[in-house]
Amino acid sequence: MTEPHGPRVVLIGPMGAGKTTVADLLAQAWGCEVRDTDQDVEAQEGRSVQEIFIELGEPYFRDRERAAVRAAVREHTGVLALGGGAVMDPGTREVLVGQRVVFLNVGLADAAKRVGLGQGRPLLVGNIRSRIKTILTERLPIYAAVASHVVDTDGRPADEVADEVRAWVEAEEGA
Ligand SMILES: Nc1ncnc2c1ncn2[C@@H]1O[C@H](COP(=O)(O)OP(=O)(O)O)[C@@H](O)[C@H]1O
Ligand SMILES: O=C(O)C1=C[C@@H](OP(=O)(O)O)[C@@H](O)[C@H](O)C1
Numbered sequence: 095m096t097e098p099h100g101p102r103v104v105l106i107g108p109m110g111a112g113k114t115t116v117a118d119l120l121a122q123a124w125g126c127e128v129r130d131t132d133q134d135v136e137a138q139e140g141r142s143v144q145e146i147f148i149e150l151g152e153p154y155f156r157d158r159e160r161a162a163v164r165a166a167v168r169e170h171t172g173v174l175a176l177g178g179g180a181v182m183d184p185g186t187r188e189v190l191v192g193q194r195v196v197f198l199n200v201g202l203a204d205a206a207k208r209v210g211l212g213q214g215r216p217l218l219v220g221n222i223r224s225r226i227k228t229i230l231t232e233r234l235p236i237y238a239a240v241a242s243h244v245v246d247t248d249g250r251p252a253d254e255v256a257d258e259v260r261a262w263v264e265a266e267e268g269a
């Protein structure tokens with residue numbers, strides 16, 4: 095029996111990098127399944143990420159998120175998008191060791207444009223721009239450390255980003 099080999103690619107990066115969008119585009123291009131750990135946690139908990147943060151707290155969400163990443167890495171062979179904060183959890187980082195991880199990078203200006211008023215993103219309360227700035231500064235080194243490859247998304251449409259990720263993954267698979 096062939097052992098499952100994990101997702102074809104795992105997308106990480108800050109809110110607004112386009113992980114969810116690019117994961118869908120990649121899955122369409124490859125004709126494979128897509129999973130997003132935010133959606134997995136929401137389905138399991140029967141409530142939105144926003145509701146989980148408010149009603150049960152961020153540590154509870156991170157715990158559920160770690161379990162969702164672990165399950166997806168074990169079972170899923172398509173495209174996997176994580177939530178922006180997933181890799182801040184050391185246990186989640188451990189689960190990703192050996193996986194093909196692409197960091198979708200985004201700067202403050204484009205991230206702020208893309209998340210708009212931040213609806214549905216519970217960490218973007220108050221001054222959204224300054225929250226994003228803090229989050230980017232804190233997390234950038236971690237994204238870079240966890241990633242096998244980085245794709246810049248500033249000023250580029252999502253389909254162009256997806257094409258670049260696809261080309262890189264296909265080259266890696268052929269290598
Ligand atoms: N490269 C891009 N250029 C412009 N808008 C984008 C791009 N990628 C995603 N978006 C838009 O930005 C918003 C956030 O995208 P999303 O895929 O949810 O990001 P993430 O999952 O990384 O938080 C969505 O409205 C999406 O349509
Ligand atoms: O950056 C974060 O900590 C979060 C990012 C969100 O996912 P996206 O990055 O897909 O928006 C979601 O998991 C939650 O709101 C927390």
Ligand SMILES: [Mg+2]
Pocket residue numbers: 113114115130132175176177
């Ligand atoms: Mg997302």
